[in-house]
Amino acid sequence: MADTCPTSATTVRCIIFDLDGTVLDTETLVLEVVKVVVESHGKSLTTAAATQALGMRPLDAWAAVARTLGIDKSAEELFAQSEPLLRDRWHEAPLLPGVARLVAHLKLHGVPLALATSTSRATLDRKLSSKDDMRQAFAQACCGDEVAQGKPAPDCFLQLAQRLGLAPGECLVIEDAPAGVQAAAAAGMRVVVVPSLVLQGGKPSELYTAPAPSAAAGCVSLLPSLLDFRPEHYGLPPFTDYIGETIPMHPVVRIKGTVVKGFGRGSKQLGIPTANVDPDSLRTVLAEAVTGIFAGWAAVGHSPKLYKTACSIGFNPVFGNQSKTCEPWLLHDFGGEDFCGSEIRLIICAYIRPEANFPSLQALIDRIHKDAAVTEEALEGDMYQHYKLDPFLAPQPDGCG
Ligand code: ADP
Ligand code: RBF
Ligand code: MG
Numbered sequence: 001m002a003d004t005c006p007t008s009a010t011t012v013r014c015i016i017f018d019l020d021g022t023v024l025d026t027e028t029l030v031l032e033v034v035k036v037v038v039e040s041h042g043k044s045l046t047t048a049a050a051t052q053a054l055g056m057r058p059l060d061a062w063a064a065v066a067r068t069l070g071i072d073k074s075a076e077e078l079f080a081q082s083e084p085l086l087r088d089r090w091h092e093a094p095l096l097p098g099v100a101r102l103v104a105h106l107k108l109h110g111v112p113l114a115l116a117t118s119t120s121r122a123t124l125d126r127k128l129s130s131k132d133d134m135r136q137a138f139a140q141a142c143c144g145d146e147v148a149q150g151k152p153a154p155d156c157f158l159q160l161a162q163r164l165g166l167a168p169g170e171c172l173v174i175e176d177a178p179a180g181v182q183a184a185a186a187a188g189m190r191v192v193v194v195p196s197l198v199l200q201g202g203k204p205s206e207l208y209t210a211p212a213p214s215a216a217a218g219c220v221s222l223l224p225s226l227l228d229f230r231p232e233h234y235g236l237p238p239f240t241d242y243i244g245e246t247i248p249m250h251p252v253v254r255i256k257g258t259v260v261k262g263f264g265r266g267s268k269q270l271g272i273p274t275a276n277v278d279p280d281s282l283r284t285v286l287a288e289a290v291t292g293i294f295a296g297w298a299a300v301g302h303s304p305k306l307y308k309t310a311c312s313i314g315f316n317p318v319f320g321n322q323s324k325t326c327e328p329w330l331l332h333d334f335g336g337e338d339f340c341g342s343e344i345r346l347i348i349c350a351y352i353r354p355e356a357n358f359p360s361l362q363a364l365i366d367r368i369h370k371d372a373a374v375t376e377e378a379l380e381g382d383m384y385q386h387y388k389l390d391p392f393l394a395p396q397p398d399g400c401g
Helices: 027-040 047-053 058-069 075-087 099-108 121-127 132-137 155-164 178-186 266-270 279-285 361-378 382-389
Strands: 014-017 113-116 171-175 190-193 220-222 247-258 292-300 307-314 325-330 343-353
Touching: 014 155, 027 047, 027 058, 027 075, 047 058, 058 075, 099 113, 099 132, 099 247, 113 155, 113 178, 155 171, 155 178, 171 178, 178 190, 247 279, 247 292, 247 382, 266 361, 292 325, 292 361, 292 382, 307 343, 307 361, 325 343, 343 361, 343 382
Parallel strands: 014 113, 014 171, 171 190, 190 220
Antiparallel strands: 247 343, 292 307, 292 343, 307 325
16 A cells, blocks of 8 residues: 555654744734734635634735635735734744643753744744744754745755755654645655644634545644653653653643633532633633643632642533633532632643543543542642742732632
8 A cells, every 4th residue: 555654663853843833822913913904904804714824924825815805915915014013023922832841852862853934034033032942942944935835835844854864754743734734744754733722713623633635644643732742652752750640831820810600510510610710811821722631729719728629721522612711620628618709819730631522421520530639649749839839829918809
C-alpha cells in the first residue's frame, strides 16, 4: 500500500512549531482587528471568513476574506488598513498553555526546534519582542516572506528540514490550522494538531475530527492542548514534572468572580455541586484555549478558610454547552449551604486532564470523583501548598461576599 507517512518507528529529531494559534494566542487580537476592518466596509464577519483570516499569509487571507464577504477592495488595501492596528499590539499576545513547558523541555534535552510561520520576518520579530526565551529557542525560523508559496504549500517545512539537515520523516510538526496541517502532511511530516478554540466562539472545532483529506491516515493526531503532548510517543524523552497525576501550571491562573447559578444539574444529576463563576470575570483572565480539568485552591466571601478544589473549565462535552464555564467543586462538606452571590477566589495551579465525553452519566461521575482524589493528593505537595499563602486568596477588607 502506498503510504507516505513516516512510520512510528522513525524517531523524531526535531519539532517544527506553527506560531499563531500554536505558540502564541494572537488569534483573539487578529479577529478583533479583522472585525473592525470588515465592518468599516459595511460587512459583518462570518465564521467562514474568520476561518480564512487565520492560518494563511496576511495578503492571501485578506484576498480570501474579501472574496467571501464581497468586499470591493484589494488585499493590499485591506492589509494596509489592518497592519497599523495590529503592529502596536503584537507583543501583548500570550503564550498558549503548555508551550513554555514543552519548549524548555526540548531545550533541556537538546532537541532542535524551529518555527514555520506565515508571518513575515519583521512581524515575527515584533511578536516575540517581549519574549527573550522564545526568540532564543526559535532561532531557526522560516517566515511567510521567505518562501515562494505559503501554507498550504509545503515550502516552509521543506526548507527548514533542509536547513537542519534532516529528512522530512524525522520532523514532527505542531499546528492548529487546516492550511498548516495540509502543508506539513504534503511535506511528508507527522503532525500533531492542537485545534484553535478561537473559531466557533471558543468551542473545540469539529474541523479536525477527521484527518485532513490530503494527509495520510495515521500521520495526523489530535490533541486538546499541548499539555497533553507525550514526547515519548515520538521517541523523545518524557516529561518529568508531573506531581502525582497533575502537571504544575506556569503561570497559574488566578480567577476572582461572583458565584452564579449554573444549569441546576451539578447537585441534582451528578451529586456534585459546582460553584459556577460569572462569565464576565472569566473573559478577562482566561485565554481562549484554556479548557480542561484542573486542581487548585479556593476561598469564598469574607472567610479566610481555604479549600481544595477540582475545577472544570470548558464546555462540558457530555452536555454540549454553548459557552465556556468555570465550575469549581470545593472538596468540603458545606452541609447544604448555598453561597451563590458570594465572591469566589481561585488559584488554578495544576492541570489534570482534558475535558472528555463519557458514554454514561455514571462514567462522568466516577471520573470526577477520581479527579477529586487526584486533587486531594497532589495539593499536599510543597509545590502546591505554598499557593495557600498567596495574598490573592485572602479576603479583601472591602470585598463583597
Ligand atoms: P448550579 O447549577 O447553580 O451550579 P449546583 O447544583 O452545581 O447548581 O450547586 C451549586 C451551588 O451549591 C453553589 O453555588 C454553592 O452555593 C453550593 N455548594 C454547596 N457545597 C458546594 C461545594 N462543595 N462546592 C461547590 N459549590 C457548593
Ligand atoms: N463535564 C464534561 O462534560 N466532561 C468532563 O470531563 C467533566 N469533568 C469534570 C470534572 C470536574 C472535577 C468537575 C467539577 C466537573 C466536570 N464536568 C465535566 C462538568 C460537569 O458536567 C458539570 O459540572 C455539571 O454538568 C454541572 O454543570
Ligand atoms: Mg454548578
